[in-house]
Amino acid sequence: MTRKRRRLHVALLGLLSLGTATALVLTAFEDNLVFFVxxxxxAEEGLEPDRYVRIGGLVEEGSVQQLEGNRVLFRVTDLAHAIPVTYDGILPDLFREGQGVVAQGSIGADGEIFVAREVLARHDENYMPAEVAEALQASGQWRPESGQPPPR
Structure with a gap:
C-alpha cells in the first residue's frame, strides 16, 4: 500500500468517526429537546400522541377538579382555545385558577387530554414565561406595550 493510499484511508476513517460522533450527539439532543406549543x-394543527412538548397559558377559571389521590384535571387556555390537562402529582404552591402555568407532557392516547408529567407555575405577579406571553400576544389578548398586565 502506498503512502498516499494510507493517508486516504486514515482520512476516510477520521471522517467516518466524526460522522458517527455527530449522529450520536444529534440523537441525544433530539431526545432532550422540548418544544413549546x-x-x-x-386546536388548529393537532399534536401526535406521545410527542413530548410544553404547553402554556392561563389556568381557566372554574376548571380545576381534584380527582382520586393526587390526580388533578384542569384546562389551560391562551384565551382563544383551551386544552384539558391531567396531572398526577403535587401541584406547585402558586398554582391557581387565572394564573400562568406551563405543563410538560404529551397528548394522551385518546388525542383529547394532555397528560402532564410536570407542571410549573409562575412565581410572582410580574413573571410570565416568554412562550406564554408570546402566545397571548399572538391571540391578541395581551399587549405589553399598553402597560396592562396579562388578563387573569
Missing part, C-alpha cells in the same frame, strides 16, 4: 396551535 400553545393551546391554539394544538
Amino acid at each position: 400553545s393551546p391554539t396551535k394544538i
